[in-house]
Amino acid sequence: xxxxxxxxxxxxxxxxxxxxxxxxxxxxxxIDQGRAFMPSVLYATERELICESVGHNIGNKTEQSxxxxxRTNALAQAQRIRREENINTAEQTVFLGTEAFGQxxxxxxxxxxVKSPKSFxxxxxxxxxxxxxxxDIVTAMMQGIKHRAELQLDETITHAVVGRPVNFQGINAKxxxxxxxxxxxxxxxxxxxxxxxxxxxxxxxxxxFEISLTEDKTVLVVxxxxxxxxxxxxxxxxxxxxRNERAIDFLGHSGERIGGNDMDxxxxxxxxxxxxGMNSTLKNGLPMPTQPFWHAVSTNxxxxxxxxxxxxxxLSLQRLLVDTSEPTLxxxxxxxxxxxxNYQLVRGAELAKIALSDKQLEQLSLDFIEPxxxxxxxxxxxxxxxESPLNKVMNxxxxxxxxxxxxxxxxxxxxxxxxxxxxxxxxxxKLGAIKVVDGDHFGxxxxxxxxxxxxxxx
Numbered sequence: 001x002x003x004x005x006x007x008x009x010x011x012x013x014x015x016x017x018x019x020x021x022x023x024x025x026x027x028x029x030x031i032d033q034g035r036a037f038m039p040s041v042l043y044a045t046e047r048e049l050i051c052e053s054v055g056h057n058i059g060n061k062t063e064q065s066x067x068x069x070x071r072t073n074a075l076a077q078a079q080r081i082r083r084e085e086n087i088n089t090a091e092q093t094v095f096l097g098t099e100a101f102g103q104x105x106x107x108x109x110x111x112x113x114v115k116s117p118k119s120f121x122x123x124x125x126x127x128x129x130x131x132x133x134x135x136d137i138v139t140a141m142m143q144g145i146k147h148r149a150e151l152q153l154d155e156t157i158t159h160a161v162v163g164r165p166v167n168f169q170g171i172n173a174k175x176x177x178x179x180x181x182x183x184x185x186x187x188x189x190x191x192x193x194x195x196x197x198x199x200x201x202x203x204x205x206x207x208x209f210e211i212s213l214t215e216d217k218t219v220l221v222v223x224x225x226x227x228x229x230x231x232x233x234x235x236x237x238x239x240x241x242x243r244n245e246r247a248i249d250f251l252g253h254s255g256e257r258i259g260g261n262d263m264d265x266x267x268x269x270x271x272x273x274x275x276x277g278m279n280s281t282l283k284n285g286l287p288m289p290t291q292p293f294w295h296a297v298s299t300n301x302x303x304x305x306x307x308x309x310x311x312x313x314x315l316s317l318q319r320l321l322v323d324t325s326e327p328t329l330x331x332x333x334x335x336x337x338x339x340x341x342n343y344q345l346v347r348g349a350e351l352a353k354i355a356l357s358d359k360q361l362e363q364l365s366l367d368f369i370e371p372x373x374x375x376x377x378x379x380x381x382x383x384x385x386x387e388s389p390l391n392k393v394m395n396x397x398x399x400x401x402x403x404x405x406x407x408x409x410x411x412x413x414x415x416x417x418x419x420x421x422x423x424x425x426x427x428x429x430k431l432g433a434i435k436v437v438d439g440d441h442f443g444x445x446x447x448x449x450x451x452x453x454x455x456x457x458x
Contacts (some may be wrong), residue, residue, distance in 0.1 A: 001016070001153070001155050001156060001158060002017075002157070002158070002159040002160065002453040002454065002457035003016050003149065003157045003160050003161075003450065003453060004026065004160070004204070004309070004449025004450030004451070005145075005161065005162045005188075005449060006162075006163050006164070006201075006451065007141070007142065008040055008136070008163060008225060008226060009040060009116045009118045009119055009225055009300075010039070010040055010179065010226030010227070010259060010260060010261070010416055011039055011040055011442060012031070012037070012039075012040055012141065012145055013028050013031070013036055013442070013446035014029055014031060014036050014147075014149045014157075014446065015027060015431050015446045015447055015449065015450035016029065016144070016153070016157075016450060017450060017451075017458075019453050020101050022298050024035035024230045024454070025449075026446070026448075026450035026451055028447070031097075031149055031150065032096075032097040032098050033098050036443065036446075038097035038098070038145065039098060039100070039101060040098065040141070041096070041100040041101055041104075041113070041115045041116075041149060042100050042112065042113070042137055042230070042390045043093055043099075043103040043104050043111075044093055044094045044095070044111060044112045044115075045085075045093075045111050045112075046078075046087070046111065046112065047094065047110040047112035048077045048078045048080075048081045049078050049081065049082070049087075049093040049095060049135075049136060049138050050112070050136050050140050050404050051071050051074040051075060051077075051078055051136050052075060053094045053143075054067070054068050054076035054136050054140050054143065055068055055071065055075060055217065057140075057143045057147075058143075059192050060192070063189070067190065068355075070132075071132070071196040074132075086282055090197050092327070093439065094140055094144075094450055096140075096141055096144045104344070105368075108339050108340050108368075110239075113343060113345055114137060115347075116299070117137045118138075118168075118225055119227045119257070119261065119301075120134055120225055120300075120302045121134055121138070121183050121184070122168030122179055122180040123169065123179035123302050123303070124185050125168065125375070130302075131179070135183050135187055135190075137302055138183055138184065138187035138238075141175075142188055142190075143192070144292075144348040145308050146192055151405075152383075155195070156192075158192075158193065158194045158201060159194065159195040159196075159456075159457040160188060160193045160195075160196055161198070161199050161449045162188060162196060162197070162199075162449070163199060163204050163445050163449050164180075164184070164198045164200060164201060165200070165225075165227075165230050165255050165257075166200055166201075166230045166254065167228070167255040168228070177376075181198060184198070185198075197447060197452075197455070197456055198405060198455075198457075199448075199452050200224055200232065201225070201228075201445050202221040202223040202253065203221070203232055203234065203246070203448070204445045204446075204448030204452060205221055205223050205415075205448050206221040206232065207241075207333075207448035207452060208439065208444045208445075208451065209236070209414075209439055209444065209448075210237065210240075210241045210445075213236055213238065213449075215237065215238070216234075216237030216238065216239045217235075217236055217244075217408075218233065218234075218251070218404075218406060218409045219235075219411070219412050220400060220408035220410070220412070220434075221233075221234060221414070221416065222393075222397060222412070222414070222427065223414050223418075223445065224259060224414075224416075224417040225260065225416060225445075226259050226260045226261050226417065226419060227257060227258045227259045228255055228256065228259050229255065229258050229259050229392070229415075229417075230253070230254070230258050231253065231255065231396045231397050231400035232250065233250075233251040233252040233253070233403070233406075233408060234249055234250055235248075236249070244455050244456075245314070251403065251405075252400045252403025252404035252405075253403070254396040254397075254403070255368055256392060258389050258392045258393065258396075259352070259415075260415075260416060261299070261300045262300070262389045263353060263389055263417065264347075264349045264353060265297045265298055265349075266388065266389060267349040267377070267381075267382055267385045268297040268345055268346045268349035269293060270381070270384070271295060271352075271377045271381055271385065271440055272297075272345060272348070272364075272366075272375055273293040273297065275323060275332070275373070275375060275438075276296075276329055276330070276333035277293075277326055277329035277330040278290055278293040278331055279323050280325060280326040280330070281324075281327055282320075282323045282324055282325060283323055284300075286306065287456050288320070288330075289320070289410065290314055290316060292308065292316065292457075293333070294390040295313070296333070296336070296337065296342045297306050297345065299346050308337065313337075313389060315342075317333070317337070318334075325409060326403065326435075332370070334367060335369075341369065344368055345369075348364050348366065349356045351364070352382075353382060353420065356377070356379050356382050356422075357419060357420055358421075359377070360379045361377070361378050362376075362377050363376050363377075364373070364377055369396055375398075379422075379446065382422065383422050386422070390422075390426055392422070393426075394427075394430055397427070397430065397431070407434070408434060408435075408436045409435075410437055411427065411431060411436045411437065412437050412439055413436055413438050414439035414440070414444045414445070415445075417440050418438075418441055422438065424428055424438075433453070
């Protein structure tokens with residue numbers, strides 16, 4: 001059986017083709033407490049146990065044996081951790097999606113929590129052990145999603161089309177893309193998929209939309225996801241949609257690691273970090289160094305998180321605590337770091353961003369930091385905070401149009417972050433009278449991947 005697998009930065013989804021009254025359409029399966037979209041998060045009671053979970057859940061015995069040989073040291077560490085922490089072998093140690101969020105929010109200072117691991121896959125300069133660790137995180141998530149889907153179907157999924165952005169990173173894009181695709185491919189095979197193909201996410205989103213077209217059009221697909229923005233100029237319509245080879249219809253594309261997560265980070269820094277001393281001054285009148293605060297909220301940057309959690313940063317903050325003119329604020333920041341609440345803070349900024357889609361003011365409760373703490377965030381403040389990432393999105397649109405050497409007949413707007421009225425208004429202003437059509441902001445990529453899987457594997 002085949003499926004379309006959207007391993008997204010913010011959410012994951014998996015779809016199959018479902019036939020009703022002789023008409024086949026993509027159907028997304030419930031994989032997260034009855035919902036089709038599972039937040040892209042993982043929590044483990046101890047990070048060493050992720051590797052153990054992966055090895056245990058590899059179904060192919062040859063693949064499992066090869067994996068055990070590759071991870072001998074890591075698996076030995078997992079056994080040591082089990083003995084030292086007295087963790088029973090029957091105890092669940094790895095959680096995904098909503099369950100993972102629940103574990104993290106209950107005990108933020110314990111265990112290992114990772115949000116949007118797809119953001120890290122193309123990071124430059126990763127040592128071999130980090131590449132292996134990310135392979136294990138992705139494999140654990142894919143194993144869990146595949147298992148949940150198969151429970152719904154009572155059938156084994158053997159083939160999959162997996163989505164990929166045009167570029168995983170803006171720097172060293174070729175090497176970054178190669179590394180990320182290798183991680184995804186290895187992980188999918190270990191998760192039990194016998195055959196895996198990849199398709200650009202903006203093309204997948206366009207395939208879902210193309211079904212509705214009654215005449216051929218030149219369409220600019222703008223897919224603004226959680227971690228990346230991809231733009232593709234594609235020839236679409238009834239005269240083209242039944243072709244298995246679509247390269248000739250692909251007129252131009254651009255993509256960069258810029259998306260909703262970056263907007264959440266910008267909002268968290270500008271609106272929330274002042275509550276932790278970011279804009280305060282030192283006793284000598286100099287401004288407080290801002291780098292630790294940016295590192296705190298840059299939850300999609302593995303390097304920034306490593307620095308933020310380092311001993312050096314801890315010592316630096318203790319020195320600043322002596323020098324600051326507002327020690328209460330910086331003490332709040334030190335507590336946030338100690339209890340690993342920075343992910344929760346950025347999540348709060350994300351929820352505020354969503355709320356500002358239909359209101360001018362959102363009062364964000366920060367009771368998890370301390371009782372009674374809150375922050376009023378205004379729409380105008382959000383607009384100003386995302387000016388830089390939004391300009392990058394506009395540049396990507398320009399690049400795709402320039403490559404195609406023509407103007408689109410219409411714009412197909414998709415991706416979870418594209419739901420923001422601020423982003424839509426900026427695109428409409430830039431492209432003038434060209435019609436903008438909204439897709440299924442969360443499900444179009446998974447649906448298109450499923451359609452393409454049918455073309456390849458049926």
